[in-house]
Amino acid sequence: MEKLRTIQDKIISFRNERDWAQFHDPKNLAEALSIEAGELLENYLWKTTEQSRNLSAEELQNVKEELADIFIFLTYLSEEYSIDLLTEVEKKIAVNAAKYPVDKAKGSNKKYTSF
Amino acid sequence: MEKLRTIQDKIISFRNERDWAQFHDPKNLAEALSIEAGELLENYLWKTTEQSRNLSAEELQNVKEELADIFIFLTYLSEEYSIDLLTEVEKKIAVNAAKYPVDKAKGSNKKYTSF
Amino acid sequence: MEKLRTIQDKIISFRNERDWAQFHDPKNLAEALSIEAGELLENYLWKTTEQSRNLSAEELQNVKEELADIFIFLTYLSEEYSIDLLTEVEKKIAVNAAKYPVDKAKGSNKKYTSF
């Protein structure tokens, strides 16, 4: 298993070789993330939740590429703020664990504000 | 630097303890990603691209949490299809490198379809 | 039934009284639309398609407000380009009718590119 940082370095090198950092202000990167999330969602449109578990090979390939794109833009945004994405994820898991204690949240899809 | 897989295992454990996999079909996860991407984008609304580089401490904290949320949903979706996210990212970088060769793409924000 | 233009004039007057046109460049308005669409979608998250037909009174109220917000931003964007929204809708219906002829599209959720 390769370390995350190695991949993120590749993503940043890809950008630097193309001199694209000038276009990658956070506002545009956040837009790019929204656009990619929309493209991901398109693979599930007009499907039931059940049908969404059984994609065609072509749709699945499409989904994989969108997930990769989203990860790439996450990396650019993290780089912008010199933040370590995994550290933030660790913190968020702790926040979520406090919001959604197992005894209240187990088997429920309610938002924490309704506990 | 912690390995990515370790964090992803924590994210999946968090879910399993709460018995939430039943709600996490791909259609709903893709919706969640779109919603989180919108919440991220809200931090940049009514700002210029220049202003987006200078967030307040509160906005920056908000952005960090949204990035973490997006990563968490990426992990759930990857788990659904038993895909290794980093492998897909590696493949996507190769695809993008072919679409955007350095000599054509350097310093340009044009889409590859216009080359 | 009130005419559309009357409402759109109210929306623009609301803005002018607050001197907000300066913030309403199309890029920011398009972001606002994406953000509102995400807030609308949040009302359906973790629901099945069947459940989405039976919202609580509170959720329904929320949906109504999001639909209104989306309409308001549609109006601002139309104003920016001095376009008549209904004329564009008429044109789009004609385009869609050509893409999705009744004999091919009836009862099918396939995209026109697969006909």
Add this chain to the structure above:
Amino acid sequence: MEKLRTIQDKIISFRNERDWAQFHDPKNLAEALSIEAGELLENYLWKTTEQSRNLSAEELQNVKEELADIFIFLTYLSEEYSIDLLTEVEKKIAVNAAKYPVDKAKGSNKKYTSF
């Protein structure tokens, strides 16, 4: 100026001729709106807010079609709940006027929660 209801009736007739109401549960319609909003936003990606005011003829045509699509999905969702969109917009303008009184909001892009 044609009345809004006339256009909305055309949109609903278009759907009925194709027997598409079966796919148009609110969850899927809300997804469609998010996807279209993302496609609209794509026209502004990597642009500054200033550049967004000067689209090419092709981009502008694209924007018009996305605005029409969004309006069409707004109509389908309104129909689902038998709501009159313009009535909701009137109510929302009143809500916004209370949240953003002219003396506090004039010339400011702050959110009402910060007043």
